[in-house]
Every structure is written in structure tokens, then in C-alpha cells.
Amino acid sequence: MTNDLAPEIIDRFMALAGPDVADGLERNGLEGATEGVFPLWPDCRKIVGPAQTLKLAPPGQGPESAAYDTLRAVVAGGEGCVLVIDNGNRPTVNSFGGIVGTTSKHYGLAGCVSDGAMRDINAYKSLDFPCYAAGPALTSIRTRSSSAGFGIEIEFAGLKVQPGDLVFGDENGVLIVPQVHIGIVLETAEMVKRTEERIIAAVRSGQDPVEAHEDVRYDQMLSY
Numbered sequence: 001m002t003n004d005l006a007p008e009i010i011d012r013f014m015a016l017a018g019p020d021v022a023d024g025l026e027r028n029g030l031e032g033a034t035e036g037v038f039p040l041w042p043d044c045r046k047i048v049g050p051a052q053t054l055k056l057a058p059p060g061q062g063p064e065s066a067a068y069d070t071l072r073a074v075v076a077g078g079e080g081c082v083l084v085i086d087n088g089n090r091p092t093v094n095s096f097g098g099i100v101g102t103t104s105k106h107y108g109l110a111g112c113v114s115d116g117a118m119r120d121i122n123a124y125k126s127l128d129f130p131c132y133a134a135g136p137a138l139t140s141i142r143t144r145s146s147s148a149g150f151g152i153e154i155e156f157a158g159l160k161v162q163p164g165d166l167v168f169g170d171e172n173g174v175l176i177v178p179q180v181h182i183g184i185v186l187e188t189a190e191m192v193k194r195t196e197e198r199i200i201a202a203v204r205s206g207q208d209p210v211e212a213h214e215d216v217r218y219d220q221m222l223s224y
Contacts, residue, residue, distance in 0.1 A: 018172030024189030052077030069147030079108030087116025
């Protein structure tokens, strides 16, 4: 998979926070906020990059080995991509481990997000490889999962995700920006951030807080 996101786009998203991007999506009538996926340790780095998707399933329900197909997905995704794992509505089942985390770092992935659990968090921390998931796990992926494929549309934490969609993760959670809307969502998120910074500056300068909000039509900011 080729990372078609320009470095400038990555840098501009990196300058934003999750709520900015969420507001950028909402202002454009888009859903993108995931449910129940958070960084696995304090100070886990922010993630921005195009999605490389992977769909896991209960044992025997997918045609391939979960462990081997995860490695194939990592290699096919390559530098700058974010591995996005659909764990089949099993938030407590492990979906990612230390060996594949090391492999992901080696191949230059930007990070991994999963709506399942992950183990070997100590390994990701030592690698400085950011991982977001539903929570930690101790048990192996072996015997607990199969693979239904990678590089395909998946259902991730309540959202449809296509390869190439933008993945954004910070301490607030994980968002998915559809590939065709990346530009407009970015511009809108930056506008929202500038507007809220204007409100803060006004309040700090002594303006009445309600008036500062009314001046920018705060309640209408996300109308579309």
C-alpha cells in the first residue's frame, strides 16, 4: 500500500487535537468518532496516517492464520500507514502482540489501532510505537482468532473503514476521516481551532465569556 498523504497534510493534522478533528467531521455532516478505543499508556504518541485494514474473526471463521495475516498486512501497509484491526466485536480478545509490533516498527508503520485488546504493552513502550485499543490483554492471539483478510473494508469501533482513510489518534480517542473528505475536514478543523483560540484570548483579555461565545456564533459553529 502506498502512503499518498502529503507530509504537509500529516503535519497539519498533527497540530490538531482530537476534538478539533471531531468538530471538522461533524461540521461536514460526517461520522468519524470511534467508540471505546484509547491509548494504552500515558504519553502514548499521537497517530496520524492512512489506514491499512485487517479483519479478524473467531477461530475457524476466517480462511487464514491471524498471526500470519497480521504480518502480511504490516508488510503490505508499509511506511507511514496505521494498522486498523477489526476484532469482530470482541473487545477483550487479544489482537496484536510484541513480535508484530516490532515488525510494524521495522517496516515504518505510524502505529496500530484495534477495537480488541492488545498485549505486550511493555514492548510497544520500549519501541515508542503508539498503540490504541479497547484495553490490555495477557492471552495469545493463537487459537483465539483467524483472519478474514486485509486491505478490505472493515467495521471498526462502530465505523466503516476503507484502506487509505485517515486515522487520527490522541489522548481523546481515535477518529477516522474518509479519504475523499480529508481536505475539507482538515480545513474545517483548523477553522474550529482558530475560532476557539479566539474565544479563549477574548476571555483572558477580560471580555464576558458568554459575549465571547456569541461573537463567533458558537452554538451554530457545527451546523452544516
